[in-house]
Amino acid sequence: MIETAEKEKLALFGGAKSIQKPLNRYNSIGSEELIAAKKVIESGILSDYIGAWHEKFYGGPCVQEFEQACKDYFGVKHAITVNSATSGLMTAVGAIGIEPGDEVIVSPWTMCASATAILNWNAIPVFADIDPETFCLDPKSVEANITPYTKAIMAIDIFGQSANIDALIQIAKKYNLKIISDTAQAPGAKYKNQYAGTLTDIGSYSLNYHKHIHTGEGGILVTNDDDLAERMQLIRNHAEAVVGPKGVTNLSNMIGYNFRLGEIECAMGIEQLKKLDSFIEMKQTVAKKLNAGLKDLPGLQIPKVQENCTHVYYFYGMTLDTKTLGVSREKIYAALKAEGVDGLFAGYQNIHLLPIYQKKIAYGSFGFPWNSEICKREVNYQKGICPVAENLHDMTFLGLAICLYAFSEQDINATIAAFRKVWDNLSDLGV
Ligand SMILES: *Cc1c(COP(=O)(O)O)cnc(C)c1O
Numbered sequence: 153m154i155e156t157a158e159k160e161k162l163a164l165f166g167g168a169k170s171i172q173k174p175l176n177r178y179n180s181i182g183s184e185e186l187i188a189a190k191k192v193i194e195s196g197i198l199s200d201y202i203g204a205w206h207e208k209f210y211g212g213p214c215v216q217e218f219e220q221a222c223k224d225y226f227g228v229k230h231a232i233t234v235n236s237a238t239s240g241l242m243t244a245v246g247a248i249g250i251e252p253g254d255e256v257i258v259s260p261w262t263m264c265a266s267a268t269a270i271l272n273w274n275a276i277p278v279f280a281d282i283d284p285e286t287f288c289l290d291p292k293s294v295e296a297n298i299t300p301y302t303k304a305i306m307a308i309d310i311f312g313q314s315a316n317i318d319a320l321i322q323i324a325k326k327y328n329l330k331i332i333s334d335t336a337q338a339p340g341a342k343y344k345n346q347y348a349g350t351l352t353d354i355g356s357y358s359l360n361y362h363k364h365i366h367t368g369e370g371g372i373l374v375t376n377d378d379d380l381a382e383r384m385q386l387i388r389n390h391a392e393a394v395v396g397p398k399g400v401t402n403l404s405n406m407i408g409y410n411f412r413l414g415e416i417e418c419a420m421g422i423e424q425l426k427k428l429d430s431f432i433e434m435k436q437t438v439a440k441k442l443n444a445g446l447k448d449l450p451g452l453q454i455p456k457v458q459e460n461c462t463h464v465y466y467f468y469g470m471t472l473d474t475k476t477l478g479v480s481r482e483k484i485y486a487a488l489k490a491e492g493v494d495g496l497f498a499g500y501q502n503i504h505l506l507p508i509y510q511k512k513i514a515y516g517s518f519g520f521p522w523n524s525e526i527c528k529r530e531v532n533y534q535k536g537i538c539p540v541a542e543n544l545h546d547m548t549f550l551g552l553a554i555c556l557y558a559f560s561e562q563d564i565n566a567t568i569a570a571f572r573k574v575w576d577n578l579s580d581l582g583v
Pocket of ligand 1: 236237238239262263265266308334336337358359360370371
């Protein structure tokens with residue numbers, strides 16, 4: 153009998169941990185942002201907007217300069233800064249002229265704000281399933297969910313790559329729908345030589361602390377449509393007070409908010425945008441090294457990138473073939489965590505299962521808008537409507553939050569070593 157080298161014992165069973173120290177946070181802020189913010193603070197003018205039809209309706213000098221820089225970077229006609237991507241998505245849904253009770257198709261595999269932006273205009277979110285490889289909306293499921301009441305699609309460019317925009321645009325043309333891109337996690341990702349977020353009616357990027365580039369809080373809306381741009385500028389800044397003096401005749405959804413981004417944030421945003429390409433390269437390098445170290449592990453699917461597209465790796469999304477492995481994701485996840493793998497998460501989001509949809513309680517406590525006459529049919533939010541997203545969430549998905557941490561070469565190698573150690577010991581994990 154051939155002696156086999158003794159395997160290293162899993163940390164889960166009392167062996168030594170592969171990784172001793174937690175990851176450092178990713179920090180995109182440097183001296184350039186400090187200098188830019190200081191200059192604004194010294195000026196004393198931290199925001200230079202007026203919520204009326206006035207030369208200051210469009211904001212101060214840093215807002216103007218940042219919006220111009222966004223137009224140049226993304227190659228779009230209009231860029232509109234807002235104080236979060238959440239308010240940006242609300243702005244976008246209002247701008248496309250949604251009517252109360254209209255249906256908007258959205259993915260369940262996203263941050264909750266993608267769908268609540270729809271509800272905010274008393275429209276009805278309808279959840280379509282996702283593609284098991286890209287985790288973005290599955291165009292077939294989108295088409296299957298279209299009803300006479302569907303007005304738009306909210307396409308999420310999740311984890312750092314674009315949704316299948318060609319297929320979604322075809323559907324939108326066929327059924328006369330608008331498309332909004334929630335590109336919060338994929339700024340700078342390319343879809344066939346154009347930036348994700350720029351190919352649909354409106355694109356939306358986030359500048360919150362957790363994203364590739366940030367200003368603390370903030371968001372950017374982009375469009376090539378003059379009318380949509382004007383309507384978004386109005387919703388951002390007290391539309392109802394401005395439409396009269398500005399001579400706006402289309403008054404639908406001209407309820408305005410204060411969604412304005414300040415001068416300090418825009419000054420920092422100008423510096424952050426200059427660095428975006430280098431940050432993307434950093435994340436892509438981490439992913440490339442992880443791919444090289446993990447791709448041969450049986451039953452583990454590393455991220456797939458659509459042809460002629462780039463991925464900017466907000467998250468590194470993997471799936472497990474638990475049937476082949478004979479081990480549940482929970483066991484594998486527990487073993488990896490015990491080894492000290494940081495930034496790891498099991499499952500992601502199934503937002504159709506949130507209480508707001510399960511109980512259909514949003515505005516007040518009586519079920520508005522679903523039980524009112526504006527909602528023209530019974531909309532199903534039960535478990536089972538998005539089997540791919542549900543199975544990924546419950547059973548097979550594992551992610552590494554590579555945008556939230558600064559993965560050094562050493563961190564990457566240690567993460568790979570921990571995965572390989574767990575894979576060497578799969579038979580010890582049981583089912
Ligand atoms: C972060 C995020 C948002 C919301 O962004 P905020 O700027 O925090 O409002 C929306 N959608 C997705 C997919 C996100 O990741």
